[in-house]
Amino acid sequence: MEKTITALREREIPFAEGVSAERLTTFGSGGRVRCVISPRSVKELRFALKVLSDRRVPSRVIGGGSNVLLPDQGYNGALLSLACFDLLQARGCEVSVGSGVKMPLFAARMAQTGLCGAEFLCGIPGVMGGGVITNAGAFGGMLSDLLTEVTFLSAEGEVVRLPASCLTFGYHSAVLPRGATVLSMKMRLAQGDSVSIKARMREMMNKRLSSQPHERSAGSVFRKTGNTSAAIYIEQTGLKGKRIGGALLSAKHCNFIVNEGSATTQEYYALAELVRERVAALCGVRLDYEVERICSPTKS
Ligand SMILES: Cc1cc2nc3c(=O)[nH]c(=O)nc-3n(C[C@H](O)[C@H](O)[C@H](O)COP(=O)(O)OP(=O)(O)OC[C@H]3O[C@@H](n4cnc5c(N)ncnc54)[C@H](O)[C@@H]3O)c2cc1C
Structure with missing residues (x-):
């Protein structure tokens, strides 16, 4: 691990050592994580993954940590956070969004823009990349209903764009090529009216707050x-x-x-x-x- 840390430091890739798992998951259990790496670009992510793989350091991508639990004895490897992959761009009804964007924030921004279809994401406390992997859904909606394209970094370090129709999604599950790191996605929403979209979101949040x-x-x-x-x-x-x-x-x-x-x-x-x-x-x-x-x- 020391050599990995040195390589990250030399490249000035942001990382933190000995991070408490309490800060990384919504449940808040678990010991310390040896290293959390926060690449700011695909180049940094590719480099970090290569160094980790060359040195055989175990690693995982972590999103909002809302569907995972970390071990009490700590994680003696590296977690990669894509929080910096936070692009969010709408062109008409086509939306591009980075893996690090929080799902509730995405839903709120869509409502503000007057685009409907993403309301159900308003109370799901993860990020878009984690949402793709778990095919996040609620109130009859699923992320896969909106997706048109998913861009990921393959295990070989290639940036791959795949139409969502080429991927298999199930109930709270998605099948992506092994070792794929989701970078961003494209979605198609529908034109709507901000006021009624926000009203639907409020209704969903109220239902959640009263039942969970x-x-x-x-x-x-x-x-x-x-x-x-x-x-x-x-x-x-x-x-x-x-x-x-x-x-x-x-x-x-x-x-x-x-x-x-x-x-x-x-x-x-x-x-x-x-x-x-x-x-x-x-x-x-x-x-x-x-x-x-x-x-x-x-x-x-
Ligand atoms: C209070 C509460 C309410 C919830 N309600 C719902 C709900 O209504 N509907 C629902 O579907 N879920 C719900 N969940 C579960 C959870 O929020 C979802 O599963 C969410 O989509 C997980 O996203 P995350 O970013 O937190 O992923 P994480 O928990 O961080 O990771 C989940 C998996 O995805 C992988 N991963 C994360 N990001 C990437 C990436 N960029 N590339 C490759 N792999 C990645 C991780 O390695 C892990 O295997 C709820 C959770 C909580 C705490």
Whole structure:
């Protein structure tokens, strides 16, 4: 890792060492991350990825950290943040947006411009790049409905533009070539009226605020099973309000585990596994995780 740090320093690529995972994920658990790199351009990103790969330093891209949990023992590798990839440009109904733009900010900017279709993104606390990978969706809308093109950096370091129709999207999932880092995307929205777009967004936010907990969380713990929301099964376990350490199964929405302040990732999973076992025993259903667990690399 030291040689990687030296190479980044020589190229003046921004990075921070020993970053607390608490600042990197919405749930706020986990130990320190050895290095967080924040490239400002494709050139810097390509260089950073090459150095990391040459030195066999484990690395991952992190967006808003709203669908991932980091290990309690820390992450002995590098996380890449594309927060600086924040281009946002509208030409008529065609919109280009960088991976680092926050989804709620994007929705607000579209509303301001009088473009409709992106309202559902207003309460999803990630960034656009993470949104593509998880095919973020709510209130019947999905990011893939809007996408016309995705630009990514391939594992070989090539900038590739693919029509969205060439990619496979599913419920909260997307299949991109292995090792692809999403840089930006193009979308097609529709002309609308700012006032009614904003009214729809307010309505969506109110629904969210009244049905979801306000404490720190990583969103839904489990995915739907067929068309049935995981909460329907979890309700039957009677575990609502169950606490393990600082992790609490929300009484407001039982498919959310919230952080009461000092929860560890281990506590989160201990609680989630208890829920899973009870659901399996009572309903004969095996719940799949929505939240992604980032594991600690074994070497760096
Ligand atoms: C309170 C709350 C409410 C939520 N509500 C919803 C909801 O209504 N609908 C919904 O769909 N989700 C919801 N989520 C989950 C989460 O916000 C989404 O999954 C979101 O799209 C994740 O984006 P992110 O930027 O935080 O990604 P991260 O969690 O940072 O990363 C997710 C995955 O994408 C990868 N990744 C991130 N950026 C890139 C990139 N540029 N290139 C390649 N890989 C990348 C990461 O390595 C990781 O594998 C909610 C979460 C919270 C905390």
